Amino acid sequence: MxxxxxxxxxxxxxxxxxxxxxxxxxxxxDNMLYAFTVRSKIAKGKIIKIDYPELPLGYxxxxxxxxxxxxxxxxxxxxxxxxxxxxxxxxxxxxALLIGPDKAVLSKLFAExxxxxxxxxPVFAWKDSVIHYHFDKGLGKSALEEGKIIEYVYQTGYQExxxxxxxxxxxxxxxxxxxxxxxxxxxxxxxxxxxxxxxAKDDEVRxxxxxxxxxxxxxxxxxxxxxxxxxxxxxxxxxxxxxxYEREEDMLVTTKRxxxxxxxxxxxxxxxxxxxxVHVGIDGGATIGLxxxxxxxxxxxxxxxxxxxxxxxxxxxxxxxxxxxxAFRGFGAPQMFFAIxxxxxxxxxxxxxxxxxxxxxxxxxxxDYTSTMGVFRDPVLMPEMIEKALEVSDYNNKKTMFKKQxxxxxxxxxxxxxxxxxxxxxxxxxxKAKVRLKxxxxxxxxxxxxxxxxxxxxxxxxxxxxxILEIDIDKVIFNNPDTDFVPDSGxxxxxxxxxxxxxxxxxxxxxxxxxxxxxxxxVEKQYEQPDYIKYDExxxxxxxxxxxxxxxxxxxxxxxxxxxxxxxxxxWAFYDIGKAIDERIVIGQADGGLAQGLxxxxxxxxxxxxxxxxxxxxxxxIIPTAMDMCSMETYLYENPYAYGPYGAKGVGELSLIGxxxxxxxxxxNAIGKKVFKIPVTPEYIMELMKNGKD
Amino acid sequence: xxxIKFTLNNEVVEIDKDLNMRLLxxxxxxxxxxxxxxxxxxxxxxACAVLxxxxxxxxxxxxxxxxxxxxxxxxxxxSITERYRIIKEAFAKTGGVQCGxxxxxMIIATxxxxxxxxxPNDFEIKIGLSGNLCRCTGYNLIIEAVKEAAxxxxxxx
Ligand code: FES
Ligand code: FES
Numbered sequence: 079m080x081x082x083x084x085x086x087x088x089x090x091x092x093x094x095x096x097x098x099x100x101x102x103x104x105x106x107x108d109n110m111l112y113a114f115t116v117r118s119k120i121a122k123g124k125i126i127k128i129d130y131p132e133l134p135l136g137y138x139x140x141x142x143x144x145x146x147x148x149x150x151x152x153x154x155x156x157x158x159x160x161x162x163x164x165x166x167x168x169x170x171x172x173x174a175l176l177i178g179p180d181k182a183v184l185s186k187l188f189a190e191x192x193x194x195x196x197x198x199x200p201v202f203a204w205k206d207s208v209i210h211y212h213f214d215k216g217l218g219k220s221a222l223e224e225g226k227i228i229e230y231v232y233q234t235g236y237q238e239x240x241x242x243x244x245x246x247x248x249x250x251x252x253x254x255x256x257x258x259x260x261x262x263x264x265x266x267x268x269x270x271x272x273x274x275x276x277x278a279k280d281d282e283v284r285x286x287x288x289x290x291x292x293x294x295x296x297x298x299x300x301x302x303x304x305x306x307x308x309x310x311x312x313x314x315x316x317x318x319x320x321x322x323y324e325r326e327e328d329m330l331v332t333t334k335r336x337x338x339x340x341x342x343x344x345x346x347x348x349x350x351x352x353x354x355x356v357h358v359g360i361d362g363g364a365t366i367g368l369x370x371x372x373x374x375x376x377x378x379x380x381x382x383x384x385x386x387x388x389x390x391x392x393x394x395x396x397x398x399x400x401x402x403x404x405a406f407r408g409f410g411a412p413q414m415f416f417a418i419x420x421x422x423x424x425x426x427x428x429x430x431x432x433x434x435x436x437x438x439x440x441x442x443x444x445x446d447y448t449s450t451m452g453v454f455r456d457p458v459l460m461p462e463m464i465e466k467a468l469e470v471s472d473y474n475n476k477k478t479m480f481k482k483q484x485x486x487x488x489x490x491x492x493x494x495x496x497x498x499x500x501x502x503x504x505x506x507x508x509x510k511a512k513v514r515l516k517x518x519x520x521x522x523x524x525x526x527x528x529x530x531x532x533x534x535x536x537x538x539x540x541x542x543x544x545x546i547l548e549i550d551i552d553k554v555i556f557n558n559p560d561t562d563f564v565p566d567s568g569x570x571x572x573x574x575x576x577x578x579x580x581x582x583x584x585x586x587x588x589x590x591x592x593x594x595x596x597x598x599x600x601v602e603k604q605y606e607q608p609d610y611i612k613y614d615e616x617x618x619x620x621x622x623x624x625x626x627x628x629x630x631x632x633x634x635x636x637x638x639x640x641x642x643x644x645x646x647x648x649x650w651a652f653y654d655i656g657k658a659i660d661e662r663i664v665i666g667q668a669d670g671g672l673a674q675g676l677x678x679x680x681x682x683x684x685x686x687x688x689x690x691x692x693x694x695x696x697x698x699x700i701i702p703t704a705m706d707m708c709s710m711e712t713y714l715y716e717n718p719y720a721y722g723p724y725g726a727k728g729v730g731e732l733s734l735i736g737x738x739x740x741x742x743x744x745x746x747n748a749i750g751k752k753v754f755k756i757p758v759t760p761e762y763i764m765e766l767m768k769n770g771k772d
Numbered sequence: 773x774x775x776i777k778f779t780l781n782n783e784v785v786e787i788d789k790d791l792n793m794r795l796l797x798x799x800x801x802x803x804x805x806x807x808x809x810x811x812x813x814x815x816x817x818x819a820c821a822v823l824x825x826x827x828x829x830x831x832x833x834x835x836x837x838x839x840x841x842x843x844x845x846x847x848x849x850x851s852i853t854e855r856y857r858i859i860k861e862a863f864a865k866t867g868g869v870q871c872g873x874x875x876x877x878m879i880i881a882t883x884x885x886x887x888x889x890x891x892p893n894d895f896e897i898k899i900g901l902s903g904n905l906c907r908c909t910g911y912n913l914i915i916e917a918v919k920e921a922a923x924x925x926x927x928x929x
Binding site: 666704 | 800804805806807808809810811812813814816817819846847848851856859860863864865866867868869870871872873874875876879897898899901902904905906907908909910911912913914915
C-alpha cells in the first residue's frame with residue numbers, strides 16, 4: 079500500500095475551480111432580506127438618544143431589546159454584548175441591525191439614523207490590566223540577581239487575517255428551528271452562542287458550514303457575534319436574512335492579532351542564560367474574549383526553542399477602547415517567537431558570540447523541561463534540521479559575505495515550535511471532542527464538526543479513513559458540518575484538527591474495520607487525554623501541550639539602498655510535523671503560513687488612531703501579491719507522535735511562526751542594525767539607519 | 773434604466789438596468805452567475821475577475837455601460853472549454869487550490885495571461901497574477917500551476 083503522505087488530488091478542486099462551490103454570499107433564498115449593522119461613531123461614552131428614520135413597510139430595526147435570552151456572546155470569557163444597551167466601549171460597536179429587502183433603500187435609511195452620545199475620554203494607553211498571569215520556573219526572579227544582565231524590549235503590531243472572503247451568514251427559520259449557514263471555523267461555538275442568545279433548547283438551533291473562503295482564526299470567535307445578532311433578527315422578523323460584510327466593514331470591526339510589547343531581562347553566566355525574566359503586555363481591545371488564552375500561549379512559549387532553567391514569567395491583557403482582538407493563526411506564539419528569537423540573537427551579539435552557535439548551545443532536547451515544567455517527551459530533530467538548513471541555504475557563507483558587501487543583502491534564521499492543540503486541559507475539560515462514523519453497506523460517512531477552510535480537511539480525513547480501511551476514497555463520505563447531524567468534535571483551531579480529531583477518527587475507523595462484516599452500524603469515540611498529560615492551569619505547571627511541532631526557517635532579503643523597501647529573495651523551511659497525511663497539502667499550507675509570517679514581519683502595517691483602524695481596505699492594508707513572493711523550498715521531517723493518526727502532529731499554525739523573526743534577522747544582517755519591532759517598514763529601517771544600535 | 777445588449781458566455785443577452793450598476797452585481801444577481809466573487813469591491817483582489825473581449829477585468833469596477841456590445845466570459849462560461857480543463861488539471865496537480873475563493877479569478881487570470889503569452893517566464897507569470905490576491909497559498913503553487921498549464925496545453929494558446 080502507498081504511504082499515506084503520498085499526495086492525491088484534493089476532493090473539492092473541481093467545485094472550486096469551476097466557481098460552483100457555494101460560499102455564503104452565493105446563497106439566495108426566497109423573500110430574503112438584507113441586514114446592515116448600525117454602529118457607534120465614538121470610541122467611548124453613552125448613547126443618549128437614537129432617532130431612527132420612519133421605516134417603510136417590510137423594514138425593521140433589531141436591537142438589544144429584541145434579545146430573548148442573554149445579551150452576551152458566549153466565547154471563552156463572556157464579556158461582549160450582542161448589541162450594546164447604551165454603553166459604548168469602542169468605535170463601531172454594534173448597536174442594531176437595520177433590515178429590509180432593498181439594499182439601496184437600506185443605505186438611504188442607514189444614513190438617516192441619528193444618534194446622540196455623551197462622550198467620555200477613551201483609554202488607549204496600556205494601563206488597565208484585566209488579566210494578569212505570573213509563574214516561575216526553578217529559581218524564578220532570584221536567578222537574575224547575579225551574572226551579566228541584558229535587557230531589551232520588543233514590539234509587534236496588529237495583523238489582519240485578510241481572508242479573501244469577508245465574514246457572512248445567512249439565516250432562516252424552519253418552523254421552530256433557527257438555522258444559520260455561515261463562513262465559520264467552529265459550528266458548535268456558533269450554535270452554543272445562539273442557544274444562549276435566544277434562550278433556546280438544543281434542538282432549536284442548527285448551524286451549517288458553507289464553503290469558507292479563508293479564515294486563519296478570524297472566523298473562530300467573531301462569527302458567533304454575527305450569528306447571535308442574526309438569530310435575534312430571525313426570531314423577530316421570521317423571514318430569511320443575509321448578513322454579509324463588505325471589505326471595509328470587515329477590516330474595521332472584526333478581531334485582529336493582538337499587538338504586543340515584550341520586555342526581556344536575562345542574566346548570563348558562563349555564556350549561558352542563567353535566568354530569564356519576561357513580561358508580555360497585549361492589547362485586548364474593548365473586550366477580553368480569547369485574550370487570556372492568547373496570553374497564556376505567548377507566556378508558555380517564552381523560552382522559544384531553548385531550554386532555560388530559571389524563569390520569572392508574567393503578562394497582562396490590557397483593556398483599551400479599541401476593536402476587540404482575537405484569534406489569528408499562531409495565537410500569541412508569533413509575537414513571542416519574534417521577541418525571543420531576536421533577544422537570543424541580541425544576547426549573543428552582546429556577548430560577542432556567533433548567534434547560531436549560541437542558539438545551538440542552548441537548544442531544547444528530548445527530555446528537557448518546558449517553561450511550565452512539562453517535558454519534551456518526543457525526539458527533537460532540530461539539530462538535524464539546522465544542519466540541513468545550513469547546507470541547502472549556504473547560510474554561514476552568505477551571512478559573512480552579506481555583512482561585508484555594499485548592497486544591503488541579508489540572511490536570517492529562526493528556530494521555533496508550536497504546542498499542538500489546546501493549551502492545558504482544554505481538550506479534556508472543555509472540548510471533550512466526540513466523533514462518529516456511520517458505516518452503511520460499503521460506504522463510511524465521517525461525522526465531525528471540523529471545517530475545511532482551505533487546509534484540506536475534506537481530503538485528508540477521507541484519505542485517512544480510506545487508507546485505514548483499505549477502500550477507495552470515493553467510498554468515504556464527508557459533507558460540510560451541519561450541527562443537526564455531526565457531533566461536537568470541537569472547533570477547527572489550534573492545529574488540533576488532524577492530531578486530535580484525526581486521532582479519534584483513526585481509532586473509530588479501526589473499530590469499523592474490525593466489524594466490517596456486521597453490515598450497517600455507527601461508531602462513536604470520545605477524546606481521552608493521554609495519561610501522562612497533567613496540567614495545573616492556575617499555576618502554569620505541567621504539560622501544557624501533548625506534543626510539539628518544530629520548525630526552522632531561513633530567509634534571504636535585499637533592502638533597497640535608497641527606498642529601504644525590503645524584497646524577500648528566497649526562503650527555506652524545515653518542519654517536523656510528525657507525519658504528513660498529504661505532502662502536497664502540507665506544503666501548500668506551509669507556503670501560505672510562511673507568506674503570512676514573513677508579511678507580519680515586514681509588510682503588513684495596521685494601526686489605529688484614537689481607536690479607528692486606519693487601514694480600511696486592501697489598498698491600505700498591504701498583503702503579499704504574487705510579485706512579493708519568492709521561491710520557497712520546504713523540507714518535511716517525519717517524527718511520529720504516538721497519539722496522532724499515523725503519527726501526525728499539528729501543521730496549521732507552525733508555518734506562520736518563524737517568518738517574522740527570520741525576516742527581521744535577515745534585515746538586521748543586511749543593514750547592520752538591531753531590530754526591535756515588527757513590521758520592519760522602510761520608515762523604521764530609515765530610523766534605524768540614522769539612530770539604530772549596531 | 774436603459775436597455776443594454778452584450779454577449780455573456782457565448783449567448784447574446786439583453787437587460788434593462790441602471791447602466792451605472794457594477795457588472796459583478798448584474799452577473800451575480802440577474803444572471804445567477806456566482807463564480808465571480810466579491811472579495812474587496814474595489815479592484816484590489818481580482819476575485820471578481822471575468823474576461824471582457826478576452827482580457828481580464830475586475831467586474832466590481834466595471835460599470836454595466838462598459839460591456840455594451842462586448843463579450844463577457846465568466847468562469848461558468850470558460851469552464852466548458854478545453855483550455856479550462858488543462859488549467860484546472862494543472863491547479864489540481866500542483867496544489868494551487870486551498871479555500872478556493874480566489875480560484876475562479878486566478879483561473880481567469882491564467883487564461884488571460886496564456887492567451888497573450890503562451891510561454892510566460894516566472895516574472896511574467898507573477899505580473900500576470902499580480903492583480904489577484906490569494907491569502908492561502910503564498911502563490912508558489914499557483915505559479916507552478918500556470919507553468920504546468922502552459923506546458924500541458926502546448927499549442928492550445
Ligand atoms: S472584488 Fe473586484 S477586485 Fe476585489
Ligand atoms: S486559495 Fe484561499 S485565497 Fe487563494
